[in-house]
Amino acid sequence: PVLVLLGPPGAGKGTQARVLEERFGLIQLSTGDLLRAAVREGTQAGQAAKAVMEAGGLVSDDIVLSILDDRLAQPDVTRGIILDGFPRTGAQAEALDGLLARRGMAVGAAIALTVDDESMVERISGRHTCAGCGEGYHDSFKPTAAPGICDACGGTELTRRADDTAETVAARLQAYHAETAPLIDHFESRGVLLRVDAMRSIADVSMALAAIVRALK
Ligand code: AP5
Ligand code: ZN
Numbered sequence: 001p002v003l004v005l006l007g008p009p010g011a012g013k014g015t016q017a018r019v020l021e022e023r024f025g026l027i028q029l030s031t032g033d034l035l036r037a038a039v040r041e042g043t044q045a046g047q048a049a050k051a052v053m054e055a056g057g058l059v060s061d062d063i064v065l066s067i068l069d070d071r072l073a074q075p076d077v078t079r080g081i082i083l084d085g086f087p088r089t090g091a092q093a094e095a096l097d098g099l100l101a102r103r104g105m106a107v108g109a110a111i112a113l114t115v116d117d118e119s120m121v122e123r124i125s126g127r128h129t130c131a132g133c134g135e136g137y138h139d140s141f142k143p144t145a146a147p148g149i150c151d152a153c154g155g156t157e158l159t160r161r162a163d164d165t166a167e168t169v170a171a172r173l174q175a176y177h178a179e180t181a182p183l184i185d186h187f188e189s190r191g192v193l194l195r196v197d198a199m200r201s202i203a204d205v206s207m208a209l210a211a212i213v214r215a216l217k
Contacts, residue, residue, distance in 0.1 A: 007113030010120035056171030110187035113198035131157040
């Protein structure tokens with residue numbers, strides 16, 4: 001299946017995509033992760049995206065679409081994909097149909113993770129990620145078992161994202177409400193929208209999502 005995870009920064013898209021990846025063998029396609037990798041590698045796209053991401057704005061559609069198109073060209077996507085953080089604009093949503101249709105795929109479900117803005121700031125400010133394996137943690141909501149050591153791989157380099165500052169989070173939330181929230185109606189009119197209350201615990205949200213994936217298979 002092709003799943004779209006919609007939701008503001010901090011809603012839990014990445015956290016839940018990783019759970020679904022592990023449980024169902026689906027592939028997490030995060031445009032945020034792909035862009036951060038491009039920034040690290042210093043590619044042309046990465047150089048163009050860096051300042052926009054650090055300011056909390058949206059990277060241009062043509063850069064995002066070309067990065068995603070490259071990723072969709074890899075053979076593992078036939079196992080089924082979870083789009084995490086894409087589409088984010090009307091133009092991306094339209095382009096997605098073409099990108100998928102060319103590969104004989106279509107969106108099976110678009111899941112809106114619903115949360116309130118205030119909690120997002122708290123979630124984002126406590127977030128850290130293992131540089132070794134990418135596992136995500138939270139100071140209060142998902143701490144590592146031993147301080148400073150990744151549960152998943154034993155790595156000791158836990159990093160915070162460059163765009164996880166208070167000012168940038170406000171800009172990211174604003175971009176979400178202006179550009180991305182309208183896509184909820186877009187997917188609703190296609191009859192593929194489902195809403196999941198993401199104010200609950202990580203485990204409860206995972207359970208709700210797992211039920212959706214099972215029903216799609
Ligand atoms: P991206 O990487 O997509 O970031 P985002 O949308 O801001 O989302 P986050 O990764 O911050 O949050 P999340 O929903 O994944 O939450 P998480 O699971 O980590 O994009 C970054 C930037 O790249 C954008 O600003 C833009 O510049 C650019 N970009 C990316 N895609 C683009 C596109 N398509 N077009 C244009 N530009 C694009 O959870 C957050 C924290 O909360 C974690 O610590 C987690 O442990 C904790 N947590 C999760 N769930 C719960 C829960 N239920 N209860 C308590 N804590 C929880
Ligand atoms: Zn790790």
